[in-house]
Amino acid sequence: MAGVPIEVQRLTKRYRGVTAVEELSFSVPPGQITGFLGPNGAGKTTTLRMILGLVQPTSGAVAIGGHRYRELAAPNAVVGAALDGAYAHPGHSARSHLRVHCALAGYPACRVDEVLAQLEMTEYADRRYRTYSTGMRQRLNLATALLGDPQVLLLDEPVNGLDPQGIAWLRRFLRDFADQGRTVLISSHLLAEVQQSVDRAVVIHRGRLLASGTLAELDPTRTGLESVFLNLTTEVLTTEAAR
Structure with missing residues (x-):
């Protein structure tokens, strides 16, 4: 299968007057890790959740490989x-948990092993x-996400609670996955940590896009994504205060 990109186009979500995401647009190319x-x-x-169809956007659209x-x-x-x-039954083992998901999704049982x-x-x-x-969980x-041998992998805060060894393992795994021409999008609030794993980044604040691009484009002086983020948010707050 050819690489599968993600295109987010002017995505907006409002909850009873509260705007969680506003006019958000960005691209996630295959063969790279996007933070x-x-x-x-x-x-x-x-x-x-809007990318996965679990939440209906107020407006805008998401295309995964054009669909x-x-x-x-x-x-x-x-x-x-x-x-x-994500959660598994406390009495189940990893093997039994994965077997249930294989049966429900119609995957071959060999995928578990x-x-x-x-x-x-x-x-x-x-x-x-x-x-x-926490690392095992x-x-x-x-593992559950990989049962279908997907071309696209979405991970929400995957380094939370991991020790240094677990983080290093995850970095290696994601790099190998992306090097196969697959698409990786990982969300995190730990900018300094994720910077060591990603090829490009999409940075948002208060539901709005602050910046998007390769690490070299976002941080040409190599000061770190935390510094880039602080500079960007300072500019936003200064602009809002001046209105």
Whole structure:
């Protein structure tokens, strides 16, 4: 399958008069890791949910390989997603959890063992979920997203709670995934950490786009994305105060 880009076009979401996302447009190309960055409450999770068709936008549209998510013939085989707060039954093991998802989605049963091996989970695959560390739980969320062997991977705050070893492993995994020509979009409020993983970034604040581009374009002096973000938000606040 050819690379599958994501195109977000003038996306807006309002909840009872509160605007969570406003006129947001950006592109996520295949073969690269794109960071979707901003502080907590910036509208990142709402945007990811609109990309997946879980939230209906007030206006605007999202195209995944030229199609809306609900128009994809086999959406789970195109897009894999691990949203923040994903959960497994505390009494289930990773293996039983993945078997249930395979059965529900119609994937071949062999995908369970393949994904467990791919994510280096075999050692604890039969332990109860209640005994898992945060890193193990994050890896199981990712394993669930990968069952359909998707071309696009959406991850919401994937480094939350991970130790340095887990973060390094995730970096290597995402780089390998993108190097296969697949599309990666990861949201995070940890700008300094994600900067070490991504090729390009989309930076938002209060539901609005602040900047989008490669790291070299956004940070030509290599001061860091945190500094770039602070400079951009200072400019916005100064402009708003002057109105």
